[in-house]
Amino acid sequence: MTRLFNDPAAFADEALEGFAAAHRRWVRPVTGGVVRAAATPAGQVAVVIGGGSGHYPAFSGLVGRGLAHGAAVGNVFASPSAQQIRSVARAADGGAGVLLMYGNYAGDVLHFGQAAERLTADGVETVTYAVADDISSAAPGEAAKRRGIAGDLPVFKAAAVAAEQGLPLAQVASVARRAGERTRSFGIAFSGCTLPGADHPLFTVPEARMAVGLGIHGEPGIGEQSLPTADEAARLLVDTLLKELPVDVPAPGGQRAAVILNGLGSVKYEELFVVYRKVAALLEEAGVTVVDPEVGELVTSFDMAGVSLTLTWLDERLEELWRAPADTPAYRKGALGEPGPASEPAAPVRAAEETEQPAVPEASEASRQAATTVLAALAALAATVDAHEDELGRIDAVAGDGDHGIGMRRGSTAALRAARAAQERGAGAGTVLIHAADAWADRAGGTSGALWGTVLRAVGAALGDRDAPTAGRVAEGVAEASAAVRRLGGAEVGDKTMVDVLVPFADTLTAAVAAGAGLTGAWDRAAGAATEAAAATAALLPRKGRARPHAEKSLGTPDAGAHSLALITRAVHGALLDHPHDQY
Amino acid sequence: MTRLFNDPAAFADEALEGFAAAHRRWVRPVTGGVVRAAATPAGQVAVVIGGGSGHYPAFSGLVGRGLAHGAAVGNVFASPSAQQIRSVARAADGGAGVLLMYGNYAGDVLHFGQAAERLTADGVETVTYAVADDISSAAPGEAAKRRGIAGDLPVFKAAAVAAEQGLPLAQVASVARRAGERTRSFGIAFSGCTLPGADHPLFTVPEARMAVGLGIHGEPGIGEQSLPTADEAARLLVDTLLKELPVDVPAPGGQRAAVILNGLGSVKYEELFVVYRKVAALLEEAGVTVVDPEVGELVTSFDMAGVSLTLTWLDERLEELWRAPADTPAYRKGALGEPGPASEPAAPVRAAEETEQPAVPEASEASRQAATTVLAALAALAATVDAHEDELGRIDAVAGDGDHGIGMRRGSTAALRAARAAQERGAGAGTVLIHAADAWADRAGGTSGALWGTVLRAVGAALGDRDAPTAGRVAEGVAEASAAVRRLGGAEVGDKTMVDVLVPFADTLTAAVAAGAGLTGAWDRAAGAATEAAAATAALLPRKGRARPHAEKSLGTPDAGAHSLALITRAVHGALLDHPHDQY
Missing domain, CATH: 3.40.50.10440 (Dihydroxyacetone kinase; domain 1)
Incomplete structure (x- = not known):
């Protein structure tokens, strides 16, 4: 250990x-x-x-x-x-x-x-x-x-x-x-x-x-x-x-x-x-x-x-x-002769995103107000990931590389921090989510980092900074996130990845909103569908000690990714209940 | 593991x-x-x-x-x-x-x-x-x-x-x-x-x-x-x-x-x-x-x-x-240039003892007969070490480096093999023991290898190959072994080493023989003294989890060396009982 x-x-x-x-x-x-x-x-x-x-x-x-x-x-x-x-x-x-x-x-x-x-x-x-x-x-x-x-x-x-x-x-x-x-x-x-x-x-x-x-x-x-x-x-x-x-x-x-x-x-x-x-x-x-x-x-x-x-x-x-010879910290072989005088070390190239504060476009008062709900949702998300970090790692270790809990925590923590900074600088709901998305992808790395960056970015783009977000806009954003994750990861429903949960979640949300439900109620129904889907996916997966003929790892963290998504949809529902907004 | x-x-x-x-x-x-x-x-x-x-x-x-x-x-x-x-x-x-x-x-x-x-x-x-x-x-x-x-x-x-x-x-x-x-x-x-x-x-x-x-x-x-x-x-x-x-x-x-x-x-x-x-x-x-x-x-x-x-x-x-640069299998540093053409590799120098069969001096019929008892004693010794190998390693690990069981087994097995070879070539009791002594020291290494080689060699020298060994000769040999181990290891009674057991064993044997006991009876009494002494030494030693201010390792394997010696004296007594010889 x-x-x-x-x-x-x-x-x-x-x-x-x-x-x-x-x-x-x-x-x-x-x-x-x-x-x-x-x-x-x-x-x-x-x-x-x-x-x-x-x-x-x-x-x-x-x-x-x-x-x-x-x-x-x-x-x-x-x-x-x-x-x-x-x-x-x-x-x-x-x-x-x-x-x-x-x-x-x-x-x-x-x-x-x-x-x-x-x-x-x-x-x-x-x-x-x-x-x-x-x-x-x-x-x-x-x-x-x-x-x-x-x-x-x-x-x-x-x-x-x-x-x-x-x-x-x-x-x-x-x-x-x-x-x-x-x-x-x-x-x-x-x-x-x-x-x-x-x-x-x-x-x-x-x-x-x-x-x-x-x-x-x-x-x-x-x-x-x-x-x-x-x-x-x-x-x-x-x-x-x-x-x-x-x-x-x-x-x-x-x-x-x-x-x-x-x-x-x-x-x-x-x-x-x-x-x-x-x-x-x-x-x-x-x-x-x-x-x-x-x-x-x-x-x-x-x-x-x-x-x-x-x-x-x-x-x-x-x-x-x-x-051929080599001379590295951990692998040395043969004779390379003394290194020449070290070239003037180039200044480390710092990523633009780290050295410059990302831009905060102007936002409407309504969008800025909605950003506080977005922040509460991201806080609930980060808290639930934190509480389940070990569990997610263990689930991931069954069929994946065990990094899911660690990666999700680093990502969600970084996302919350970036969102808070954006909101303090007057960002609207869309920009808060987009800053959170970039921070998540950059700090978490891993498969889940790339996919969650994509999810938050899609929802953020749908919300924008001008209008008060409506339930319809949120559902559109989630539907777009679902499509983007499928494109990026090359996975479809049934491949035992987070797509198995994201698609029914998005579909249920869209249907409920179309049927006239408010965001909180629609989200509740969608979260229920997500939980069911995660359980169904988990049942398909091999358990430890059962050998499979070949690793089936298309999106990196099957099961764990599905499970964490279901947990998060439920946590975000809690945040929505605590932060009711008339427009939803 | x-x-x-x-x-x-x-x-x-x-x-x-x-x-x-x-x-x-x-x-x-x-x-x-x-x-x-x-x-x-x-x-x-x-x-x-x-x-x-x-x-x-x-x-x-x-x-x-x-x-x-x-x-x-x-x-x-x-x-x-x-x-x-x-x-x-x-x-x-x-x-x-x-x-x-x-x-x-x-x-x-x-x-x-x-x-x-x-x-x-x-x-x-x-x-x-x-x-x-x-x-x-x-x-x-x-x-x-x-x-x-x-x-x-x-x-x-x-x-x-x-x-x-x-x-x-x-x-x-x-x-x-x-x-x-x-x-x-x-x-x-x-x-x-x-x-x-x-x-x-x-x-x-x-x-x-x-x-x-x-x-x-x-x-x-x-x-x-x-x-x-x-x-x-x-x-x-x-x-x-x-x-x-x-x-x-x-x-x-x-x-x-x-x-x-x-x-x-x-x-x-x-x-x-x-x-x-x-x-x-x-x-x-x-x-x-x-x-x-x-x-x-x-x-x-x-x-x-x-x-x-x-x-x-x-x-x-x-x-x-x-x-300075270095170029070895596991440690390489700096630039040494290509190695020059390898010198003609010298032929590996083989130890004389390994390439030539050690000499077997002529022996009397009585000494050759006694050699079968010596062989039985060495077989009993090896069997008891084999049966207690793990236990000896564990005891040694309390205060030493845990090698005692392994070393004793390698040594006693090699000693038995060499003794058997010598006996088959007609060696007397003394030479059988001396060949066993050298094999033990060479194959076992470690502290115990050096000390047991010394013990067997001293007894072998006392027995010689001419006369039938008497109880007095055996007691003399053991007394000389006791003195030689003290000299070589620089330890005395009370230092919590095999000396704590060897000295009372040798003294009791000498006294019993002087009082007119036969070898088997005298050995029995001496083995009893050895067992008591080993128990007393063990009681002095620290137990796991108790920190000591400084390691007290003078002869390498305190406690374990004392314990194995006591076990061996008892095993040899069994062999003497099974191989009664009139002259003992």
Whole structure:
């Protein structure tokens, strides 16, 4: 378990601060993460990686010569926000474009995708690549749905060395794809980690049992077995990976492979070496030559007890890139010579939203009055999230990565703060919601941060700052939010995500308002529909200990996202009851 | 807990094999451990380090350019044997002598000391240095009694760089002493590790509590407190170290220090960074400039949850040595340039005892017959140790490092095997015991290995191979063993070690034999005295949860060593009853 922290909500920020203080020779902090201590040489593509905290050395520990130019660092187990990623990428950019690389998780895909759009709008040519190496997380036919685990390292490294060799962005991205296609990982786990401030581990594995194919946040695996010997574990890992070879590697034998035996946190070095002894022997038997093996902790999950094996099937070019030297806080290899004199460090690029106060357009008296109700609703929302944080994390850990409670709390707290600041500056109801939306997305990161930012923004846009909000306007905004979340997340009703709750909520609200109900009454009915839908969704979901053939994670936090939405609709109803407005 | 292993007794050997397979670029295996892949340049002092397994990267992970020339690798938490150390040192020797370095534990002190004597006899100039950085383990006035923990690294490194600079042995040793005198560590712990194959952790700390000053094997600390915040933990570590400065650093302020914040295994990287953030701030406040800090896992104890802070107070020379580059499996720093072409690897130096069958002098028929009784006694000894292995480990963990059960089993099993081989080759009783003694000391390592080797050797020497052993001869041998153990371990009755049991056992045996009792009857009486003495010693010892002002570890395994000796005397009595011989 995680024992040493101050305020759990500040954990990721404080860890990043300590990390940067300990590694000044390699990195400097910027808004949203870190970049190399020396500026990216002009004309060199910048490789910017990122993901949630709790996985060190991924991601900040991999910034330095021969590896990434920068890392966007999210909260614990939560994707960095698009704003953070953009800020780090701007600081790392050497004028030749940016390759954004990350593990293939819904939240990261959303935020890195949005960041790429914003960077392109900023005039920075940007390409994204999501590493998807975990073969247990989707069938070979759906390889694009796979999670990224310890295969991050060889893929990041290949692209970064190609960038340092001066290749243009398109070719650097092509190297990343080639490395990604030839990288496969498979893992086993024995126990989960307990996040800072949490009471319970994210997941548990029964004593003397082993979860097979478990994700690095405890996402479901493909089965459970009794605890193996070290040799049996090695055989399972090797055999599984040798069964699924890249298309241009028809059968094992005669190939060369980069090998990573990765400890997740509590399977310690000597244990890893005992396993590696057999891994090396089995690969040799299969005719596979091991090149520069790595045995250690390269992608962790706090003190989770687990181990994964990664193979990158090398061709001549990939071998050159894998063997190239690197000098980062957590990964050093070969001889790079002394670093040149550090370039004049560029001033950290601060996100516009953080340095400038966002604009507050003029608002009508009626809209300003309605803003107090919006504020009360956001306060009720934040209070209910706060009260249910642990519960949401636990529910999420059943099928997701356990970050839902943390992310929702950070997001809702930041949203309330931003809303209050806007309201004090005279903002109308629409602007209060839009400021809250941006703060939520930026501070929470993760899938839920992106989606809740979208929800609040849609409702805010519908309300505007001119007229007193009517029940009809609110219903329109909610309907628009429902459509936007479906578009952004690519999910529909039945996919076991918050969409399962948002759609009936929006539909019931619209119908009730159309039938002449006031906002408070209509909201009450809609909240009832939301609660029912959440219960129905929960019943569809697997329970701990039941293995599923493949992870079904489309919107990142199924069940937990549905559950929190239902709780929130009920809490907001309470706020509406307390703040009756004639116009509703 | 340690989950991935095959045969627990083979764990350390298999880990070493896997480690060497993964790091061929840096190291090559030799009997007893590893040395650098390239031979030590002629005329360069070789720095050979070592200790028990379970502490990776200590010790094998620290072999390579800029650090050690070789590492002797003991069993789990047990000192390597003198034979192993000698073998590694012979392989690492470049003709300019060897500096043996290790943490200050009774078993290591015994075995490295014996190895130095043998190396000197071999014609290899040898000096030893024990790192003793843990200020919680003895008062400032008794600093030589302190344990070695994470301060190993800066002291090893300083000496190794001095050796690479071409200094002669005496000056390299003087650098080690200077670095050691200026290195201080202090640690805290939250939970212990479970050794491979064991059912229970070596020690536990109550939930939400913290042990202060705990050793890396769970040896007693100086107190217990409630779980601190990360900032409070940082303050405790820094304040404690700033209270005890080296004599030539009168007050903190204006100095420069190397800083290591070391995780013991399960306090993970982000937690360490949160703590380091405050450590750095507090040192800055105190006017101490931090030089090349290290935050990570440098000396572990499997997955023990703990953290220690080490400061090395630098002068200009020590700073140069600390900042020098290094390239080892687990510790890489700065730029060393590509390694030169590897020298022709010297053939591993195999210990004479392992490559040649030890000699079996001619024996009388009577002595050969008595050898069957000796064999039965050794079999009973091994069986009782086997049956009590876990119990002995647990008892040892109260006040020692928990290795007693493992060490005793490895030793007694090896002794029985060697005795059987000798007996099959026609050895007499004396030679059977002497072969058993050497096998025990070599295979078990640790304090108990050295002491039991001494015990069996003394009895074997008294019995000889010519005459039928008499009760008087046996009593003489046991009396000589009692004296030899006191000499070697520097302990007397009352120091709460096996001496507390061995002395009354030997005295009672001698008295009973002198009074005319046969061996079996006399042994019975002596075993009774041993059992009583062990119980009395146990009553003197602290129990878990009771903090002691300072660790009282003179012979390494008080209580457990006394307890196992009493058990063994009783088991041997059973063997004597089953194998009556007229002459006894």
